[in-house]
Amino acid sequence: MKAKRMSFGAAGALFALLSLLLFVAACNGDDGDADPTATEPAVADPIATEPAASETTIDVSLSEFVIDPSIDTAQAGTITFNVSSDGAIFHNFKVVATDLAPDALPVDEALFAADEEQVDVVASTADLDPGEQETLTVELAAGSYVLICNIPTHYQAGMTVAFTVE
Ligand SMILES: [Cu+2]
Numbered sequence: 001m002k003a004k005r006m007s008f009g010a011a012g013a014l015f016a017l018l019s020l021l022l023f024v025a026a027c028n029g030d031d032g033d034a035d036p037t038a039t040e041p042a043v044a045d046p047i048a049t050e051p052a053a054s055e056t057t058i059d060v061s062l063s064e065f066v067i068d069p070s071i072d073t074a075q076a077g078t079i080t081f082n083v084s085s086d087g088a089i090f091h092n093f094k095v096v097a098t099d100l101a102p103d104a105l106p107v108d109e110a111l112f113a114a115d116e117e118q119v120d121v122v123a124s125t126a127d128l129d130p131g132e133q134e135t136l137t138v139e140l141a142a143g144s145y146v147l148i149c150n151i152p153t154h155y156q157a158g159m160t161v162a163f164t165v166e
Helices: 002-034
Strands: 055-063 066-069 077-085 094-097 120-124 133-140 143-148 160-165
Touching: 066 143, 066 160, 094 133, 120 133
Parallel strands: 055 077
Antiparallel strands: 055 066, 077 133, 094 120, 094 143, 143 160
């Protein structure tokens, strides 16, 4: 009899302990539900559900008499040209949309330059002194482009290179 009573007492203590643990667990659970960030309904982000727009960054070095882009092909979308004037004289950088070959753009003989009135110049930096940089961000559709420097005589001297957007 005595042993049985002790057994009931132990069971009662265990029950009390379990009840306390459950109560603590329940309180923690309530705290979690009260977290405002956890109860916000998930809102569909219309931008996030669209296909990711392509973003490409290209380093372009200008020098005598070369235009040297880090890549010559990019995905259609936002293209950022980080243009560095790395030569001893000033240069500029222009993106021309054209199906013509890099050395086949019409030339204005009086200006000693590619004739910008006869081609589609879609973006252009300022004239950049040696050591100067300019960042040019352009939305480019798929197609053929030519990258040039159009300081007089520079295009004819070879500052022209093909660039493809896919
Ligand atoms: Cu140049």
